[in-house]
Amino acid sequence: MSETLTPTPSAGDDAGTSADTQKPTKYRKRGQVAKWLSIVWLVFLVFTAVGASWLPYVKHSCEQFAEKADCRTHVDPNPLLSERPPFWATFSDTTRPVVGDAPERVGLFGTDTNGFDIFSRSMFGARNSLLIGAMSIVFGILIGGTLGLIAGYVGKRTDKVIDTIMNIFLSFPALLLAIFIVGFFGSSGADEAESRSIGPIILALVILSIPPIARLVRANTMVYAQREFVLAARSLGAKNGRIIAREILPNVMPAMVTFAITGMAILIVAEGALAYLGLSVSAPTPTWGSMIFGGQQKLETAWWMAIMPAVVLFLTVLAINLLGDVLSEKFRIKEAIG
Amino acid sequence: MRYFGQKLIQLVIVVFVVTFVVSLALGAIPNAEERIIASTGQGVFTEEDRNAILDEVHLRDPAVVQYGYFVKDLVTFDWGVTFGGNQSVRSSIWDGLQISLRLMVYAQLVALLLAIPLALLAAYRNGGVFDRVSTTVSFGFISLPNYVLATVLGLLFTVRWKIFPALSKNVGFFEAPFDHFKNFFLPTLVLALPLAATYMRLLRSDLINTLQSDFITTARAKGLSTSHILFGHALRPSLFSLLTAAAVNVGALVGGSVVVETAFNLNGLGRKTVVGIFSSEFRLVQITVVVLALVYVFINFLADIVYGLLDPRVRGARSV
Numbered sequence: 001m002s003e004t005l006t007p008t009p010s011a012g013d014d015a016g017t018s019a020d021t022q023k024p025t026k027y028r029k030r031g032q033v034a035k036w037l038s039i040v041w042l043v044f045l046v047f048t049a050v051g052a053s054w055l056p057y058v059k060h061s062c063e064q065f066a067e068k069a070d071c072r073t074h075v076d077p078n079p080l081l082s083e084r085p086p087f088w089a090t091f092s093d094t095t096r097p098v099v100g101d102a103p104e105r106v107g108l109f110g111t112d113t114n115g116f117d118i119f120s121r122s123m124f125g126a127r128n129s130l131l132i133g134a135m136s137i138v139f140g141i142l143i144g145g146t147l148g149l150i151a152g153y154v155g156k157r158t159d160k161v162i163d164t165i166m167n168i169f170l171s172f173p174a175l176l177l178a179i180f181i182v183g184f185f186g187s188s189g190a191d192e193a194e195s196r197s198i199g200p201i202i203l204a205l206v207i208l209s210i211p212p213i214a215r216l217v218r219a220n221t222m223v224y225a226q227r228e229f230v231l232a233a234r235s236l237g238a239k240n241g242r243i244i245a246r247e248i249l250p251n252v253m254p255a256m257v258t259f260a261i262t263g264m265a266i267l268i269v270a271e272g273a274l275a276y277l278g279l280s281v282s283a284p285t286p287t288w289g290s291m292i293f294g295g296q297q298k299l300e301t302a303w304w305m306a307i308m309p310a311v312v313l314f315l316t317v318l319a320i321n322l323l324g325d326v327l328s329e330k331f332r333i334k335e336a337i338g
Numbered sequence: 339m340r341y342f343g344q345k346l347i348q349l350v351i352v353v354f355v356v357t358f359v360v361s362l363a364l365g366a367i368p369n370a371e372e373r374i375i376a377s378t379g380q381g382v383f384t385e386e387d388r389n390a391i392l393d394e395v396h397l398r399d400p401a402v403v404q405y406g407y408f409v410k411d412l413v414t415f416d417w418g419v420t421f422g423g424n425q426s427v428r429s430s431i432w433d434g435l436q437i438s439l440r441l442m443v444y445a446q447l448v449a450l451l452l453a454i455p456l457a458l459l460a461a462y463r464n465g466g467v468f469d470r471v472s473t474t475v476s477f478g479f480i481s482l483p484n485y486v487l488a489t490v491l492g493l494l495f496t497v498r499w500k501i502f503p504a505l506s507k508n509v510g511f512f513e514a515p516f517d518h519f520k521n522f523f524l525p526t527l528v529l530a531l532p533l534a535a536t537y538m539r540l541l542r543s544d545l546i547n548t549l550q551s552d553f554i555t556t557a558r559a560k561g562l563s564t565s566h567i568l569f570g571h572a573l574r575p576s577l578f579s580l581l582t583a584a585a586v587n588v589g590a591l592v593g594g595s596v597v598v599e600t601a602f603n604l605n606g607l608g609r610k611t612v613v614g615i616f617s618s619e620f621r622l623v624q625i626t627v628v629v630l631a632l633v634y635v636f637i638n639f640l641a642d643i644v645y646g647l648l649d650p651r652v653r654g655a656r657s658v
Contacts, residue, residue, distance in 0.1 A: 269483040310486040318481040
């Protein structure tokens, strides 16, 4: 992710779009495969994230195991299984002592220092990361979209005021603004690390996402507000609210949805960056960012602790971006920000 | 002229609001007084000591007075000393700025040097093997969060192969050029690769448009060599959006490389600010944020002005 947090949807590929229709079917098929792969991955991720507590790979307590060595959970520490590489990683060994019949390699993603299973933690992390990303972008769209519609439709002074406010927000370095919000308003007391909940993080990410969305919607609204069908609706006596809701909004929607998808990827990454700086949801609840951050300290002895959640995060962002790309090609969205 | 006037008015408003908000942000922080007292780290205080410290930061004055002091200090470069240590805020920021600027310049250079030739190659054989491979790879890099890239490169270069130090030190270029290279290589790469991917995609799509124009056909008909056509004729008219992105990224990179600076333990401006937030060095944070915001605002203002000069259509448009 470029750290700017300013989404560049599909990087302005309108040249590629027009060429795509003439491309041989072979290449189009390849795009289809990528699209379906990313859909499958995202569906899988949402499914495991929602059902993380009920799915069989997560054992809730070590009591159900006869052998202590088999116990892999995301809640109960198990020193017997500390820092085990994943079962397929025959090229790396654990640096921890192997006691009795405890396996040398275990699990799809290995285990971390506490003996937690990294795969199940990644899936619980998906729950938090996806929830944070989705909630932030929904609120961002609601607030930013409304502001953009008003600015683009009413125009004149209202437009100037809203645009200036957005410029002010944009002028602060994005990540620093988020750190400031989470760092100072996230914790209630002097104890920074204690009891940080999901709320302030979402607040920070919403504030980050409002200005770009508002700008995009404003630019699109301005185009449609001048069209004949709006004039026609107005001459039929439609009120402003109706024109915005029934005439303009459906036209602006595709751009908004596409942007929301790309934006969600960016926000998930931003949450990871906050977690990486030690500023996300506090300890027992994993997010991908905090898992990567935790694993980085152990990079020399246990690479899988940082790399596996990083791979999951990367694949997710890639899948979301791919979908956003497909959508923006479908709707023929050009760069509307500027 | 009206266009420039409007831009100027907006600039003044934004600068005013940014400084005003930052100067008052101190009062909005919960327990600001306790935090400041705690960060001075001198233990028990009499009421007078307490008041003296708090008077120094003008926390108890009315908003307008606070703002007045803030602007006065800002313009006269009287930025005081950090609460905790005895380093002056000015030299602290200057140290950080040097590192951040270095990183920014290196990253931009590497990104542009990578992006321009790759984009030219890709656009020239649009739809060919190289084009498809490079587009796919660049798409991957765009989706790669920089802390993930930092982790992976760290694993490969510092843990496995031990080529570069895991924690970069700020070694000056003229003191030890080779050490300097070693210490700045990884951070630069982490910043530059995703940037290069973005630049490449921007330039590629613009180049494809340009290469379809008539004057390229003319140039080809004249029998000019491919490299002459690409560099001499096609590149310049396609640079517009690339340069825009590069300009915007200047501001973002100076303050925004927080993650990379943290990953490689470089005491740049971004990391200093984050550490400042954690250790309640409000003065340092305030000044840094204001300086960064102003840099960003001025760069954008200059970019707008340059567009207005270059492209008369922008001036006429209703968009602000």
